[in-house]
Amino acid sequence: MPQNIVVSQPEDLTVAWAQRVVKLHEPHTLVTQVDLVSVEVGTTTRIRLAVTYHAETALPRRWFVKLPSLAWRARFITALPQLLETEIRFYQELAKAVPIALPVCLAAQSRWGLGSILVLADIEEHGALPGEPHDVLSAAQAGLVVDGLARFHARFWHQHGTVPRYRWLAGRVRQVEDHLGTVLAVPLMQQGLRRSGAAVPVGLHQAALHYARNRRRAMRFLSALPQTLVHHDCHPGNLFWQQHQAGLLDWQLVRIGEGVSDVAYFLATALEPEQRRLCETGLLARYAQQLHSHGITDVDSGQLNGRYRAHLVYAFEAMVVTLAVGDMMPTASNLELIRRTATAVEDLDAFAALPI
Structure with missing residues (x-):
């Protein structure tokens, strides 16, 4: 021992x-x-x-x-x-x-x-630079991260159901987490929205609370296409940079899921809204192209764009719940990421992409 x-x-x-x-x-x-x-x-x-x-x-x-x-x-x-x-x-x-x-x-x-x-x-x-949660990435940096995510996702594509050592990622611990998230969804969303103030437009409150009340159904939809290993917490504070390449920290939420969920979480948190609006379509196409270059050919661009839109909701929820719980991220950084994710959700009417 x-x-x-x-x-x-x-x-x-x-x-x-x-x-x-x-x-x-x-x-x-x-x-x-x-x-x-x-x-x-x-x-x-x-x-x-x-x-x-x-x-x-x-x-x-x-x-x-x-x-x-x-x-x-x-x-x-x-x-x-x-x-x-x-x-x-x-x-x-x-x-x-x-x-x-x-x-x-x-x-x-x-x-x-x-x-x-x-x-x-x-x-x-050895000279690596850790990210901060409130960092704003350039389009070039975002492209490097998207390339890395595609390479990571391609490595585990479709393996979760056939390789026994990966099955724990969807086992009891994940089920407990999902149940806890559902039970606490409404009170945490209410508390987070109160604390968010102007960071969340008032027009999103009703849709956010409706989502929280129907979180179990929403999660079933967002988990309907589990294809690969995902980081599930890909915000700027969990990145580091070494020799112009991005690395990933903090793998506490790693699981089996849909690769584009990491891309949605990343773009919603790491880019200023103006920059995201300009480059998100191109970065999604780049992600699909990179997957293809690594041998993943069963990716439909139209479906990818729709799933990206729906997965923005989780990035927003994660940031609001983080604020509601408290003591998990510096408040100023947390509010900034709420602002960015709320804008992404509003821009793409992401709540309407969920069948709830």
Whole structure:
């Protein structure tokens, strides 16, 4: 049985703890010092560490550690669907097959009754630039992300039903998450709309609440074409940039779903509305073309555009619910992403694309 590396508080990340992690990679390398660089609390508690060794080593000197959130509301909303545990299992079982840049995983462990921990190499050590949730991407950057999403989606296209190791992605944990989302949909939407203020046009409120009351039906429609592995939380704060290529962080919501859902979520959150209006049709065509270049030929452009429009609703809901729960994203960034997603939903009359 592997050594226990699970801890519950940032102050538990000691030299002795780091030594247990290092032993997984270089048993004879000694850790001499661990310094806490920063602690951020959101959907998880995110900790940056500076680690000093007794000699030269290939191991990173900056670590990024994720623990369950220290904020009680965020912890409650993420504990039942086991979001951190899902990300841990992603790194343990799927990450090596993902054809898009990811952080290097140093250790990942979940222990029943004790907790969970994910230890990654800090992407900034080698010059990568992490995104911020409120970042605005250029059309050129958006194109690079769309290319990466197409490559990622193509890798897992149609495999979920035939490869047993992927089936957990649609199993009990996802069912709990869907049930929780349905039960809390109306009160969270009401609370989020109240807190959003001018970020959501008043004309969208009735449709948003109707969607929340009929969320189960809407989710069945949005899940009707499960084709591939999706990130499901592809906003600018979960991107990083290295050598002009985009990578993806935060795989807590990874699941089987429709590839274009990631594209809708990304374009609605990452582009200013004016830029999105100008380039979204072209970027959707680029996504379809990239899929085709990777051997995916069963993509209908007309259907793709319609599904893109419908999936914008989830991006809007996710941002509004994030605000309603609180402690999951900086409020100013959250409000900005609500503004962008609400504008996208309004521009394309996305609620009308749902058969509810």
